[in-house]
Amino acid sequence: MESRSGGIRVVKQTRAAYFVSDSTGITAETLGNALLANFPGFAFVKHTIPFVDTPEGAANVVRDIARDADAGLSPIVFATTKNASVSAMLASAPATLIDLLGGHLTELETALGTTASEQLGQFHQLGDATQYFARMRAVEYAIEHDDGQSSRALDLADVIIIAPSRCGKTPTTMYLALQYGLLVANYPLTDDDFPTEGLPRLVAPYASRCFGITTTPLRLSQVRHERRPDSRYASLAQCTVELRRAEDLYRRNRVPFLNSSTKSVEEMSAVILQTLRLRP
């Protein structure tokens, strides 16, 4: 693969990367990508293959890997498969196999002084339905309370995210609801909210559960231009004023806040959990 960097053509070595799982593949993908990010000198052609839970399924994957190996892509396979015959089949592929579970399971067996297999029979997934309902309720609560649309049951909110329009309240709200089943409302700070010193009337009773978001004026202006090009609303001057006022408001009311311009939704969520001590 070729890319351009400062006018110089850089030819990167290309490798195939497979994320293989007996479940959704999300863990294999996340951890695999985190590991690969340490090697920016390579280009990776990535494949996520979920639900590989039979030797036949694994044989199909091995066939794909072998094709890539023949094509000179020296595949690397990140696996989170628990079944021994599936793992053995994957190990037969012409590739580097990085087993993200197996070795650690052995470490854990040593630490606990028992084998995983002996224990497995006792395993039953209790509480899944409960967790499912909690997430459903949380997502519905987040939709109902997005952008200050409803004040119903606002007293139940675990978190109320406040920020000027387009600072990124909604994705973080949804992530907290989905990942942690928390009840999260969000409320936009508009010009109307700034004549007074205090928090907006609706959220003021819940100040201890508020969390503010800010961003850089340039970034906010860019996002707003997408919605309303060349408007006063999107102008750099207006964005600068609104962000300064919002930050003043957070400080005056001791509302913890965070700049979203350099943080992912996951990072924002983790900081909010940490700050408001909401970890289950």
Next chain:
Amino acid sequence: MESRSGGIRVVKQTRAAYFVSDSTGITAETLGNALLANFPGFAFVKHTIPFVDTPEGAANVVRDIARDADAGLSPIVFATTKNASVSAMLASAPATLIDLLGGHLTELETALGTTASEQLGQFHQLGDATQYFARMRAVEYAIEHDDGQSSRALDLADVIIIAPSRCGKTPTTMYLALQYGLLVANYPLTDDDFPTEGLPRLVAPYASRCFGITTTPLRLSQVRHERRPDSRYASLAQCTVELRRAEDLYRRNRVPFLNSSTKSVEEMSAVILQTLRLRP
């Protein structure tokens, strides 16, 4: 810890489990929990500690771990920390350290014939803003198109999830939007949709992007009872009829579908991606 199983009191050995990360802790938590799930004979007191990126931060964690060790909880530490001095500090704790990254990084260095540290200087997080905007847009699209509320830009949808009321369309919709940045609409199947053989008028033009959800009548009835207790809407008879009709509709129109009663939101999403070939 004690629990009751069939009237017999079971005393489980209790251990402390720490998920320690220099970032959000989500990967350490997910993988650590997946590993611990293999040992249901133990009770684990769990702690997630994100953003541990300095030796001082790690020293604080080691202090907590030592306290648990003194209390006889023989701690197990799952770590995804990249910094060597942070990892060294954690290794000094009186606990079993399971390093979820380090060993694999070494394996990867061998496979690629280079060291991660040599490469790291070149690393820059390009495309993060793009991904952020894509997620924001996707979540907003999902909110706008939840429960058939809008037909605007429905032609842009990557997926349209259809199902009777309360089958679990919304959480899966949001997960697909947040995790993969896909544009996902969902549409409720009501009694009005069943006089004809075809899909509802609004979604019919996009049949190839539709995905159906079904569940068990009992589960649907339980969920509906929470919303409208003792209503006809929540009755087992009504739920049975609606689900049978919905499944008939899916089959007649070759809409792939899935039973949500035994699947997590992550699993549903992974199957939908796979079936509609939507993996990026």
